[in-house]
Amino acid sequence: MRSRQEWRQARVIDIAHPTEDVRAVTFAVNGPLSAFDPGSHTNIRVMIHDAPAIRTYTVLPSAPGTLKIAVKLHPNSRGGSAWVWSLNPGDVTEMTTPENRFELSWRASHYLLIAGGIGVTPIFGMAPALISGGQSVRMIYGGRSQAQLAFRDELETLLGDDLELFVEEEGRSFDLDAEFSRLPLDAESYVCGPIGLLNASKAAWQRAGRPMSRLRFEVFGDSGHYGESAFWVEIPALRKTVEVRPDQSMLEALLQSGVDMVYDCQRGECGLCAVGVLDHEATIDHRDVFFSPTERAQNVRMCACVSRAPGGTISIDTGYQSAPL
Template identity: 70%
Template sequence: MRSKLEWRAARVIAIETPAEDVRAVTFAVDGLRSLFDPGSHTNIKVTIGGSPAIRTYTVLPSEPGTLKIAVKLHPNSRGGSAFIWTLKPGDTTEVTEPENRFELSWRASHYLLVAGGIGITPIYGMAHALAARGQSIRLIYGARSREQMAFAEELRDLLGDRLQTFAQAEGQAFDLAAEFERLPPEGEAYLCGPHGMLEAARNLWRASGRPMSRLRFEVFGDSGRFAEQAFTVAVPHRGRSVEVRADQTMLDALIEAGIDMIYDCRRGECGLCAVNVIETSAPIDHRDVFFSDEERHEDVKMCACVSRAVGGCVTIDTGYRRDTATSGQPASMATA
């Protein structure tokens, strides 16, 4: 369960291509209440395979009354990016008021910003906000090639030598351990990128002895070890067996099947949608950043919003009991 989303009518007013395979779309939004903080995201109603769905994207700095997103067309996409790439000026949909779970603290002596690929989207807004306030910043930005670095030239103009870019095609890679070592004790790091990068960062940060509260990160969806495959999820306490399509999350499939779920972020960060794994006939592709390496290796829990089985069947217990939730205990706190 989650709080009610505030939906607004939105109309496409501009389309840009800031990098190879990246589409930026600007919407005029009816009744948008105010400007939003860097790191905020919006939900967008999309159509996938003829059926309605919801996808979440970071919002970029834009003019009042508008929302702007940048979306990479990914070959393993569940369909959201493909839909965004079909949009053209004049098309309409609905979006939610932006909300922020990846906020700047505004307390640090120095900010290290790290972006991997399309993970530049929240980092881009942070760089603009920090530079406008004269904060001490360093931004390191890596991608497969320079052609895939969205907003790189604009960020170079903004930050000068405070920006350093790394292209894998040129044999370049940034050194997170060295970056963390040079960070002042009161400094903070903000990262967005693929799962592997964030896991490495979290382990290095913990090993350095720095407070975990000074490391903030956000993962984007295409972060699994395997391409999406259809699989089956069995829920014995509900007597149900649900098919999960390749272009669908397990969370969405369970909700569509009428199975009550607790959830919030839909990005594998908050852990509210975690389910207990009873047994599985196939490997589990863990795509969250909530569980530790050890917990993911044990395969006893999985985040339904991002993780999935690699084919086969996974048997779960959601931990949610309607009879418990309606007997005086709040639904969001119900347990098995």
């Protein structure tokens, strides 16, 4: 189960490096391409270990007829970032026309944008859209070092004093409680970054007594706790055992093995792909933002699209009780 996708052939026409470990790739896309809102994403057909796969990336503002992405070369990558870093001008692939599940509401009196690391990509499109629309906006942006803050110069030029940078090597980190406490009552905050930042933002937003409908976030599915390694999934109801390779998600492995699954966002947000955990010998690495911290600690359900059980075996119930495949 997924949203309707329209695939287009795409050719690499430009490569740039906003930072040493971030690569921006611009594609010319065949056929008419409608304007897209900030926060939109595209799916890209990639090759990982000579096998086809699909990865999802935010699309950045770019010229008409083009789609631009920025990808960090991540040490825990399942192969997508390495593939993007292997591209050269003239290389051809396929991409979907953009869709948006992280759109601006345009209903608030003030917007607080929060970006952590490469989570800046959707926020980078939101900031100029809000400024050009005459909206009140502040942005806080954090990273490990000044050199790793992609698009910092462009954002400083655009936002001036309404941008504040927080760099770990300088001992500076977000004070989310203080940030949220001084927002107007009808303000909204948009957050993208590591799962730790998203969970901290949700907790601070709740402590501030603010409605959750006014906190929007997007996930890129890495907890940072583990490197990627293979694991095995047993489905007793289907009498199947499926290997999940380091370069694929549990959801991908189950689908490729013929296991029926319900899913949608593939980012750990909607919960549709959640499976019941019957038993596990490995520590479950929960990477979703759908379940509460209490629910994740109970280890009775996990989101198949992002969460993992590195190096071990887990037994699950997918919810389907049909005859064995």
